[in-house]
Amino acid sequence: MTISSVGGKPSAAIQSLVDLRSTLDDLQRQLSTGKKSTTYAGLGVERGMTVGLRAQLSAIGSFDSVADNVQTRINVAQTSLGRISDLGNSVKTAMMQGSYGTGAVGANTAQSTAQFSLDEALGLLNTQAGDHYLFSGRATDKPAVETYDHIMNGNGAQAGLKQIISERNQADLGTSGLGRLTVTSPTATSVSVAEDAVSPFGFKLASISSSLTNATVSGPTGTPPAVSVDMSGGIPNAGDTLTMRFSMPDGTTENLSMTATTTSPPGPNQFLIGADGTATAANLSSAITTSLGTLAATALTAASAVQASNEFFSADASTPPPRVTGPGFGSATAMTTGSSADTVIWYTGETGSDSARATATARIDPTLAVGYGVRGNEQGLRSIVQNLATLAAVTIAPSNPNGGDLSSALNGRLTQNLTGSPGAQTVASI
Numbered sequence: 001m002t003i004s005s006v007g008g009k010p011s012a013a014i015q016s017l018v019d020l021r022s023t024l025d026d027l028q029r030q031l032s033t034g035k036k037s038t039t040y041a042g043l044g045v046e047r048g049m050t051v052g053l054r055a056q057l058s059a060i061g062s063f064d065s066v067a068d069n070v071q072t073r074i075n076v077a078q079t080s081l082g083r084i085s086d087l088g089n090s091v092k093t094a095m096m097q098g099s100y101g102t103g104a105v106g107a108n109t110a111q112s113t114a115q116f117s118l119d120e121a122l123g124l125l126n127t128q129a130g131d132h133y134l135f136s137g138r139a140t141d142k143p144a145v146e147t148y149d150h151i152m153n154g155n156g157a158q159a160g161l162k163q164i165i166s167e168r169n170q171a172d173l174g175t176s177g178l179g180r181l182t183v184t185s186p187t188a189t190s191v192s193v194a195e196d197a198v199s200p201f202g203f204k205l206a207s208i209s210s211s212l213t214n215a216t217v218s219g220p221t222g223t224p225p226a227v228s229v230d231m232s233g234g235i236p237n238a239g240d241t242l243t244m245r246f247s248m249p250d251g252t253t254e255n256l257s258m259t260a261t262t263t264s265p266p267g268p269n270q271f272l273i274g275a276d277g278t279a280t281a282a283n284l285s286s287a288i289t290t291s292l293g294t295l296a297a298t299a300l301t302a303a304s305a306v307q308a309s310n311e312f313f314s315a316d317a318s319t320p321p322p323r324v325t326g327p328g329f330g331s332a333t334a335m336t337t338g339s340s341a342d343t344v345i346w347y348t349g350e351t352g353s354d355s356a357r358a359t360a361t362a363r364i365d366p367t368l369a370v371g372y373g374v375r376g377n378e379q380g381l382r383s384i385v386q387n388l389a390t391l392a393a394v395t396i397a398p399s400n401p402n403g404g405d406l407s408s409a410l411n412g413r414l415t416q417n418l419t420g421s422p423g424a425q426t427v428a429s430i
Contacts, residue, residue: 084121107411140360204246217242357376
């Protein structure tokens with residue numbers, strides 16, 4: 001008779017209990033941790049998919065973090081851009097209100113507004129998000145623009161905007177204050193107005209027209225260009241006019257109309273009809289000289305300031321602004337190339353010909369990247385800074401008899417520049 005071992009079945013039962021205990025422990029771990037296995041091997045055939053999903057989750061977390069960071073920078077930049085736009089609008093309003101001021105009073109109010117607004121705008125262009133300068137293009141480690149004091153007043157040997165405008169104004173007015181024009185009488189009955197022979201500055205004769213009875217008008221012709229009026233045929237009638245059209249340094253044009261009158265003394269931009277052509281021509285010559293001086297002190301001075309500002313703010317570290325050759329600026333005959341050693345470079349950020357948005361990019365999705373960079377010298381931003389600075393730099397003394405007209409001439413140009421031309425970039429488009 002064969003007797004079976006008494007230990008075999010109890011061993012199998014014990015092993016079964018151990019396996020059940022292990023399974024129970026694993027189930028409890030899964031319930032408490034939410035994980036099917038502590039190793040990828042324990043997932044079996046699903047381990048490959050799990051590894052891929054985990055990589056995707058990690059990438060999504062990284063994209064979310066980048067998107068949050070970019071959103072913060074965009075929000076800060078957007079706030080700054082909105083405020084810069086508001087500053088431009090407030091100064092436009094101040095200029096329009098200043099046009100109704102008495103003499104230079106309104107001009108001084110508008111200028112004070114421009115000075116405070118410019119200082120704030122420059123501060124906004126140097127805004128940081130963390131250690132990141134938002135308006136410096138790729139040069140995120142340095143400020144986008146120079147300080148208000150340096151831009152306006154210079155920095156040591158470097159000239160600021162006020163000096164640049166002053167030098168250009170002296171060159172455009174010339175030593176006579178007539179905008180580089182000369183008024184002569186070639187004959188007893190004629191008057192001639194001629195340009196400076198060698199200067200690119202001041203008034204440039206564009207055309208002349210006349211309704212003067214008995215007068216012969218010609219030009220601009222010759223070298224240097226000149227226009228002339230000959231009254232050898234007799235005297236004009238009251239109300240007849242002579243109109244000269246001038247090209248200005250900033251690309252605008254101005255008309256000077258002289259009206260014949262029998263009222264003595266004649267008013268502004270009028271000339272007294274004399275007893276004959278000789279006396280009338282002498283009166284016309286004197287009146288043109290006076291009117292040219294007034295136009296030079298107003299419209300030409302404003303156009304000169306705008307052109308100097310155009311050149312100053314169009315410059316960067318690679319292309320410094322041109323300067324009037326001097327000293328002796330009133331008799332200067334040419335421009336010279338400036339440098340960063342003698343002229344303040346207002347924009348200190350990164351420059352480039354590519355899109356400003358491309359200077360800062362971020363990937364926020366496997367297939368989507370955004371560009372959010374800004375350069376402080378973009379047209380929309382530069383226009384506001386430039387026009388605020390021009391208004392802030394041109395001081396109009398309360399005692400200036402031409403203060404009101406100078407203010408109007410300057411405000412008209414700057415208001416148009418701040419409004420912008422169709423298709424031009426604005427802060428809103430940025």
